């Protein structure tokens with residue numbers, strides 16, 4: 001029912017005047033940011049690791065523990081950022097609806113906050129790409145949620161969208177349920193280059209970064225294809241290991 005209400009709201013108010021979470025129309029006074037009304041606003045990712053972008057508890061810290069101790073070793077993207085933390089229920093519900101409940105219409109709204117964050121960086125971007133799904137998974141779902149987000153970001157920034165990567169191995173086990181090391185192992189070598197990225201600065205789009213494994217494996221493939229810089233933007237990211245393990 002809520003989904004129907006949201007869909008109708010989207011048709012009636014196509015300019016993003018509805019809250020992405022409750023679907024209510026947002027008058028100027030109700031707006032907390034581009035996505036949420038004041039009642040639904042989750043915690044913004046205001047203090048984050050300068051490398052991997054995970055949320056940090058204090059503004060005084062510049063890096064999460066893992067980036068602080070191992071530095072950039074083993075990290076293939078140059079920086080990652082996300083407007084929200086993958087912690088509040090409202091954020092989790094939106095990410096879930098986008099992926100599993102046919103919520104493609106949410107992508108346009110979600111992309112607004114991501115565009116704001118990308119614009120605030122000093123990134124030079126030549127092309128925008130996204131985390132691919134195996135063709136069988138995409139066929140089953142009917143769409144790739146990351147590509148939906150990437151399309152809106154590409155339009156707004158006027159930077160070309162490219163299918164730079166493909167997923168060559170169908171990973172049956174839900175990687176989300178695995179531990180950090182198992183997830184990394186499961187994803188190793190499962191992406192391949194689909195287009196030439198030589199000397200290009202690439203923005204990689206995904207819906208959420210719960211571990212760095214997916215974005216990192218995609219970035220590794222792009223860097224092996226001689227991409228100059230790889231930046232990652234997701235709608236939400238996890239809380240850094242300074243606060244909890246992930």
Ligand SMILES: [Zn+2]
Nearest residue numbers: 019022037040
């Ligand atoms: Zn709301």
Ligand SMILES: [Zn+2]
Nearest residue numbers: 049052064067
């Ligand atoms: Zn970090």
